Amino acid sequence: VSDDIHLGASRSVYWDNDGPAVAYLDQRLLPHAEKQCRAVDVAALIDAIRTLAIRGAPAIGIAGAYGVALIRATVSDIAEQKKQIALLRQARPTAINLAWAVDLASTAEDALAEAMRIHREQIAVDRAIAQHGLQYIPDDARIITHCHTGGVATAGEGTALGVIIAAHRLGRVKHVYVDETRPLLQGARLTLWELMKNGVPATLLIDGAAASLMGRGLIDLAFVGADRIAKNRDTANKIGTYSLAVAAKYHNLPFYVAAPEVTFDPTLPSGDHIHIEERGADELHTIAGQRDGNFTNPAFDVTPSELITAIVTENGSR
Amino acid sequence: VSDDIHLGASRSVYWDNDGPAVAYLDQRLLPHAEKQCRAVDVAALIDAIRTLAIRGAPAIGIAGAYGVALIRATVSDIAEQKKQIALLRQARPTAINLAWAVDLASTAEDALAEAMRIHREQIAVDRAIAQHGLQYIPDDARIITHCHTGGVATAGEGTALGVIIAAHRLGRVKHVYVDETRPLLQGARLTLWELMKNGVPATLLIDGAAASLMGRGLIDLAFVGADRIAKNRDTANKIGTYSLAVAAKYHNLPFYVAAPEVTFDPTLPSGDHIHIEERGADELHTIAGQRDGNFTNPAFDVTPSELITAIVTENGSR
Numbered sequence: 001v002s003d004d005i006h007l008g009a010s011r012s013v014y015w016d017n018d019g020p021a022v023a024y025l026d027q028r029l030l031p032h033a034e035k036q037c038r039a040v041d042v043a044a045l046i047d048a049i050r051t052l053a054i055r056g057a058p059a060i061g062i063a064g065a066y067g068v069a070l071i072r073a074t075v076s077d078i079a080e081q082k083k084q085i086a087l088l089r090q091a092r093p094t095a096i097n098l099a100w101a102v103d104l105a106s107t108a109e110d111a112l113a114e115a116m117r118i119h120r121e122q123i124a125v126d127r128a129i130a131q132h133g134l135q136y137i138p139d140d141a142r143i144i145t146h147c148h149t150g151g152v153a154t155a156g157e158g159t160a161l162g163v164i165i166a167a168h169r170l171g172r173v174k175h176v177y178v179d180e181t182r183p184l185l186q187g188a189r190l191t192l193w194e195l196m197k198n199g200v201p202a203t204l205l206i207d208g209a210a211a212s213l214m215g216r217g218l219i220d221l222a223f224v225g226a227d228r229i230a231k232n233r234d235t236a237n238k239i240g241t242y243s244l245a246v247a248a249k250y251h252n253l254p255f256y257v258a259a260p261e262v263t264f265d266p267t268l269p270s271g272d273h274i275h276i277e278e279r280g281a282d283e284l285h286t287i288a289g290q291r292d293g294n295f296t297n298p299a300f301d302v303t304p305s306e307l308i309t310a311i312v313t314e315n316g317s318r
Numbered sequence: 319v320s321d322d323i324h325l326g327a328s329r330s331v332y333w334d335n336d337g338p339a340v341a342y343l344d345q346r347l348l349p350h351a352e353k354q355c356r357a358v359d360v361a362a363l364i365d366a367i368r369t370l371a372i373r374g375a376p377a378i379g380i381a382g383a384y385g386v387a388l389i390r391a392t393v394s395d396i397a398e399q400k401k402q403i404a405l406l407r408q409a410r411p412t413a414i415n416l417a418w419a420v421d422l423a424s425t426a427e428d429a430l431a432e433a434m435r436i437h438r439e440q441i442a443v444d445r446a447i448a449q450h451g452l453q454y455i456p457d458d459a460r461i462i463t464h465c466h467t468g469g470v471a472t473a474g475e476g477t478a479l480g481v482i483i484a485a486h487r488l489g490r491v492k493h494v495y496v497d498e499t500r501p502l503l504q505g506a507r508l509t510l511w512e513l514m515k516n517g518v519p520a521t522l523l524i525d526g527a528a529a530s531l532m533g534r535g536l537i538d539l540a541f542v543g544a545d546r547i548a549k550n551r552d553t554a555n556k557i558g559t560y561s562l563a564v565a566a567k568y569h570n571l572p573f574y575v576a577a578p579e580v581t582f583d584p585t586l587p588s589g590d591h592i593h594i595e596e597r598g599a600d601e602l603h604t605i606a607g608q609r610d611g612n613f614t615n616p617a618f619d620v621t622p623s624e625l626i627t628a629i630v631t632e633n634g635s636r
Contacts, residue, residue, distance in 0.1 A: 031610075177614075180602065182500060182524040188603070192611045203612040204602060206500040208525040208558025212619035215560060240526025242533060246568045247561060284498065284522060285506070292349075293510045294521040301530035 010151030010158075011036075013054055013063045014119070015112065020073040022066040026053045027152055031193035042071050042084045049091040049098070052184060056153020057227045058122050058260060061097025064088055065115035068105035072112070094236055094277045094300045095227035096265050119155055125260045126156030128314035133163030133223070136256050136310065140174040141167065142220045144210055147179070147238035148186035149225035149258065150194035159258040160223040161194060163312065168200045176202040177219060179210055181238060183283040183297065207240045211247035222248050226259035226311070233305035233318065234271025235259075239298050245307040254309040261313045271302035328469030328476075329354070331372055331381045332437070333430065338391040340384040344371045345470055349511035360389050360402045367409040367416070370502065374471020375545045376440050376578060379415025382406055383433035386423035390430075412554055412595045412618045413545040414583050437473055443578045444474030446632035451481030451541070454574050454628065455490050460538045462495040462528055465556035466508035467543035467576065477576040478541040479512060481630065486518045494520040495537060497528055499556060501601040501615065525558045529565035540566050544577035544629070551623035551636065552589025553577075557616055563625040572627040579631045589620035 016023040021038040022045050029035050037053065039045035045067045048054045054063045067088045075081045089102040101118050108114035137143070143164055150161035157165055167173050176195055181187035188204055195202040205213065213219055222244055228236040235241075235257050248255040268274060281295035311318040334341040339356040340363050347353050355371065357363035363385045366372045372381045385406045393399045407420040419436050426432035455461070461482055468479035475483055485491050494513055499505035506522055513520040523531065531537055540562055546554045553559075553575050566573040586592060599613035629636040 179526075180500070182498070182526060196611055201612075203614050205614050206525070206557065206602065208497075208500060208561050209614070209616060209619070211561035211564050212557065212616065213614075215619070239524065239530065243526050243529035243561060243565060246529050246565050250564045250568065284524065293514055294519075296521050296523050296527065296531075298527060298530065301527070301533070 010155060012056070012059045012152040012155065013066065015066050015069065015115065020070055022063060022070055024048060024054045024063065025152055027055055027190065028053050030152070030189055039070070041074060042067055042088055045070065046088055046091045056148065057095035057097045057225065057263065058154035058159070059152065060092060060095055061101035062115065062119050062122060062155055064098045065101040065105040065111070065118045068102055069112035069115050092277060093275045096263055100262050122155035122260070125314040126154050126158060126162045129159050129258050129260070129312055130157065130162040130166035132314070132316050133256070133258055133312040134167055134170070136221065136254065136312070137163065137167035137172050138220065139172050141172055142175045142177070142218060143173065144177040144213070144219045144222045144244065145179065145191060146187065146224045146241050146244050147181045148190035148194070150191060152190065152194070153225070159225045159260070161191065163223055163258055165198050165200065168198065173200060176200055177210070177213060178202055178204050179207045179240060179244065180204055181240060182207055186238070207243070210244055214247055214251040214253060219253060221254045221256065223256045223258060226257050226263050227300055228274050229259060229264045229311065230268040230270050230274060231264070231266055232270045233308060233311060234274070235303045235308060235311070236271065236274045236276065236300045237303065239301050242301040242303045245303040249307050255307055257308055257311045259311060259313060261315060271304060274302055276300050276302070328473060330374070330377045330470040330473065331384065333384050333387065333433065338388055340381060340388050342366060342372050342381065343470055345373055345508065346371050348470070348507055357388070359392060360385055360406055363388065364406055364409045374466065375413035375415045375543065375581065376472035376477070377470065378410060378413055379419035379580070380433070380437050380440060380473055382416045383419040383423040383429070383436045386420055387430035387433050410595060411593045414581055418580050440473040440578070443632040444472050444476060444480045447477055447576050447578070447630055448475065448480040448484035450632070450634050451574070451576055451630040452485055452488070454539065454572065454630070455481065455485035456538065457490050458492040459485065459490055460493045460495070460536060461491065462497065462531070462537045462540045462562065463509060464497040464505065464542045464559050464562050465499045466504035466512070468509060468512035470508065470512070471543070477543045477578070479509065481541055481576055483516050483518065486516065491518060494518055495528070495531060496520055496522050497525045497558060497562065498522055499558060500525055504556070525561070528562055532565055532569040532571060537571060539572045539574065541574045541576060544575050544581050545618055546592050547577060547582045547629065548586040548588050548592060549582070549584055550588045551626060551629060552592070553621045553626060553629070554589065554592045554594065554618045555621065557619050560619040560621045563621040567625050573625055575626055575629045577629065577631060579633060589622060592620055594618050594620070
C-alpha cells in the first residue's frame with residue numbers, strides 16, 4: 001500500500017505500487033473473512049466488479065479509475081488500451097460512478113494521480129455527506145436502511161451509513177433496522193456487520209417486513225444510497241428501494257437518499273432513461289434450489305422524485 | 319389411503335387407516351421430492367406442523383382434525399388425550415384453522431368422521447372460492463401473488479391459486495408474477511412449481527421487486543390468501559403481504575384475498591388483536607451465514623381492511 005489515502009479509509013479498493021495491481025477487499029466473503037485480493041490485469045478487475053467482489057457505486061468508480069492506471073501501466077499498445085478501457089467502463093451499467101471515473105482517469109495525463117485524487121475526494125465526500133445528513137436525524141431516531149452504503153461500498157465511512165454512524169456518535173440513534181436486501185443480501189452480510197463493528201444497535205429483517213414495521217410504528221425515517229440520479233431527482237438504487245419508498249410514503253415517513261454529487265446524471269431528464277441491469281437468474285434460484293421456470297432479476301429500481309424527501313450530497317441537500 | 323376424499327385432491331394431508339396415522343406430503347422437500355410421510359403420534363404431527371412440513375392454513379386445520387382422531391385412537395387415558403389435544407391446538411398460533419378444526423374434531427362424537435367431513439368440505443370450499451373469484455380476473459390478466467395458496471396448502475386446488483388456475487383454464491391469465499416469499503421461499507418452492515404443473519405462465523421475482531413491477535405497468539391485480547381475518551376484515555397473512563398491499567394501493571391496483579369463511583375470527587374486532595407468530599432467527603441467517611446480531615422474524619403481517627378490494631370466500635365476496 002503506497003499512500004496516505006488509507007488513513008481512516010475502508011481499504012475497499014486501493015492501488016498496489018508493488019504490482020502494478022488494483023488491490024481490493026473481496027466483499028463476497030464478508031463478514032466471514034476479510035480477504036485482500038489483487039487484480040493484475042483488467043480482465044481480473046472487470047470480473048471482480050461484475051461478480052460484486054467490488055461493489056457499491058463509489059467503490060466501483062474508484063476501482064474503474066485505478067483500472068485505467070493499471071491498463072496504462074501494463075498495456076503498451078494504444079489501441080488495445082482503448083479497447084480495455086471501453087470494456088472496463090461498461091463492466092456494470094447502472095451506477096454512474098464507474099463510467100464517470102473511467103472517463104476522468106482516461107482523459108487525465110496521469111491516470112494514477114487522477115485515480116488517487118478521486119479516491120481521496122471520495123473520503124472527503126463521505127465526511128461531508130455525513131455532516132450534511134445529520135440535520136435529518138432526530139434524537140432517538142429509529143432508522144431503516146436498504147442494501148449497503150458503508151465504508152467498503154465507498155472509500156471513507158459510507159454515504160447513508162456514514163450519516164447513520166455519525167448520528168450514532170452524537171447519541172441520536174435509537175435503532176437501525178436493516179433490510180437483508182435480496183437477492184445478494186448486502187444488508188445481512190455487510191450493513192449489519194458494519195453497524196455492529198461501529199457499536200450501532202441494529203436488527204435485521206426480511207425486505208418484505210419493512211412496511212409491517214412501519215405500520216407498527218417502529219420506524220421514524222428511511223436513509224438509503226443511490227447508483228444514478230436523473231435531472232428530475234428520480235433515483236436508481238438497489239432493487240427493493242422503491243418498495244421501501246412507497247411504504248414510507250404510505251406511512252408518512254421521510255425518505256432520504258445520500259449520494260455524492262457525481263451520482264447525478266445531467267444527461268437523463270428522468271428515471272425512465274436509466275438503464276437497469278438485469279442480473280442472472282442464479283441469484284434467485286440458488287437458495288430454493290428451484291432451477292426450472294422463469295425468473296426476473298432486475299438489480300435496481302427507480303424511486304421517483306416525489307417519494308424522496310431530500311437527497312443529501314457533499315454540498316448540502318437537493 | 320382409505321377414502322374417496324382423495325379424488326381430485328392434493329394429498330397434502332390425509333388419514334392412513336393402516337396406521338392409525340396422519341399421512342402427509344413433506345412440503346419442505348418440494349419441488350425436489352414428493353415424499354409422503356406418516357405421523358403415528360401427536361408429537362410427530364406437531365413437529366411436522368411447526369417445522370412447516372405441513373403448512374397452509376387449511377391444510378394445518380385438516381391435519382389438526384386428523385390429529386385429534388389419532389390421539390383418540392392411540393391414547394386411552396382421557397386426561398392425557400386432553401393434554402395432547404391442547405398441545406396440538408397451539409402448535410402454530412396465527413392461522414385460525416388449526417384451533418377451529420381441533421375444536422370441531424375434539425367435541426365431535428366421532429373425531430375421525432368429523433376430520434373427514436372437514437377435509438371433504440375444504441375440497442368443496444376450494445372449488446367454490448375459485449368460482450366466486452373468477453369475477454375479479456379480467457381477460458389477459460397479469461396477476462401477482464405472495465406465498466403459496468395452492469393445492470398442498472389446502473386440500474383441493476387451493477384458495478388464491480385455485481382462482482388463478484381456474485381463470486387460466488378459461489384462458490384469462492396472461493401471466494402470473496410470484497413473490498419468492500422470504501424467508502422460507504414458499505413462492506419459489508411451491509407456487510412456481512404448482513403453476514408450472516398446471517401450465518400457467520409464471521415468473522419468479524424477489525419480494526422487493528413487486529412494487530417496481532407495478533410501477534412499470536406489468537401488474538393488473540394481486541391475489542393472496544389469509545391465515546386469520548378479524549371482524550373488520552383486517553387480514554393476517556404471510557409476512558410481506560402488507561407490503562404488497564401498500565404497493566398495490568399506491569399504484570391503484572385491486573388487491574384480493576381468497577380464504578374459507580372459517581378464516582374469519584368473530585372474536586377479534588380488528589387486526590390489532592391477531593397474535594403474530596415470531597419464528598426463529600435461523601430462518602434469516604441461514605442464507606447469508608451471518609449468525610451474529612439481532613434479527614426479527616415475524617411470520618405474518620396484518621393488512622388493514624381499507625387496502626383490500628374484496629375477500630373471496632366459498633359464499634361469495636365480503
